[in-house]
Amino acid sequence: MRTDKQRALLDGALRVFARDGYSRASIDVLAAEAGVSSRTIYNHYGDKAGLFRAVILDSSDRVAERQIAVADKLLGRIADLEADLVEFGLQWAKRDPETEPHWALVRQIQADLDHIDPETVAAWKERGPTRVRLALAGHLRRLAAEGHLELEDPSRAAVHLVQLTAGSAAAAEPGEDWEALVRSGVGVFLRAYAPGVTSRS
Numbered sequence: 001m002r003t004d005k006q007r008a009l010l011d012g013a014l015r016v017f018a019r020d021g022y023s024r025a026s027i028d029v030l031a032a033e034a035g036v037s038s039r040t041i042y043n044h045y046g047d048k049a050g051l052f053r054a055v056i057l058d059s060s061d062r063v064a065e066r067q068i069a070v071a072d073k074l075l076g077r078i079a080d081l082e083a084d085l086v087e088f089g090l091q092w093a094k095r096d097p098e099t100e101p102h103w104a105l106v107r108q109i110q111a112d113l114d115h116i117d118p119e120t121v122a123a124w125k126e127r128g129p130t131r132v133r134l135a136l137a138g139h140l141r142r143l144a145a146e147g148h149l150e151l152e153d154p155s156r157a158a159v160h161l162v163q164l165t166a167g168s169a170a171a172a173e174p175g176e177d178w179e180a181l182v183r184s185g186v187g188v189f190l191r192a193y194a195p196g197v198t199s200r201s
Contacts, residue, residue, distance in 0.1 A: 009034040009041070013055045018104035022052055022112045053120045056109070059102045060128030066099065067092075068135045075139040081148050082190060089165030089182040133158050150195045157193055164189050 012034030016025050027048055031038040045051040074088040109116060109124070136158035144151045151157050164185030169178035 005036065005040075006044075009036055009044075009051075010055055010058050013051055014059055014101050014105060017052060017055060018101045018108060021108040022048075023115045025052075049117055049120070053117070053123070056105065056120065056124045057127055059105060060124050063099050063102045064128050064131050066096070067132050071132075071136055071139055075136075075143070078143060078146075078148060081143070082186060085161070085165075085186045085189065086183050089161075089169075089186055090179060092162065093166040093169035093178065093182055136161065147195060149193045151193060157189075160192065161189055 013025075013030050016030050016033050020029070025048065027038045027041055030048070030051065031041055041048075041051055045054055070091050071088070074084060074091060078084050109121070113121065133155055137154035140149060140151060140157050140161070141154040143149045144154065149157070165182045168181040168185045172178040172181055
C-alpha cells in the first residue's frame with residue numbers, strides 16, 4: 001500500500017473508532033471513511049482487530065512524541081522551578097485539536113475494554129502512557145539529582161504532577177479558572193516533593 005493511502009486509512013479509521021468505538025465500527029464504514037475498499041483492509045490488516053491495533057499504536061506513537069517534546073522543552077532546563085512547573089502544567093492541560101481524536105479514542109477504549117484484545121491494550125499502554133510517564137520520570141529524577149526535588153519514586157511523582165495539573169484542569173467545572181487549578185496543583189506537588197519534606201505519600 002502506498003504511504004499516502006496507508007496514512008489516509010489510519011487517519012480515517014482513527015476518526016471512526018474515536019466516534020463509534022471498537023465494537024460498533026464496521027469494516028464498511030471504516031473503508032468508506034478512508035476511501036478504500038474493505039478488501040484493502042483485509043489484505044493489509046487481516047481484520048478489524050488488526051486495523052484497530054495499527055490505529056491505536058500509530059496514534060499513541062504520535063501523541064507520545066508530542067507530549068515528550070513538550071516535557072523536554074519545559075522541563076529540560078529549569079530556571080525557576082515553580083514557574084517552570086506551572087508552565088509545563090498549563091501546556092500539558094491545554095486542549096490540542098490535532099490530538100483530540102486520539103483522546104476520544106482512548107475514552108472509547110475505556111468504555112469498550114471487554115471487547116478489545118488485551119495484548120492490544122497492553123501494547124497501547126506501553127507505547128503511549130507508560131512511555132510518556134517514564135520520560136517525565138526521567139526529568140523529575142534529574143531535578144532531584146540537582147537538589148530541586150526529593151523523590152523516592154520518580155514514576156509515581158510523574159503521575160502526581162500530571163494528575164495535579166492537567167487532571168485538575170480536566171475536572172474543572174464550566175467557567176472555572178482551570179489555570180488557577182494548575183497553579184494550585186503545582187503548589188501541592190511542591191509541598192509534597194520539595195527537599196526537606198520528611199513524609200512521602
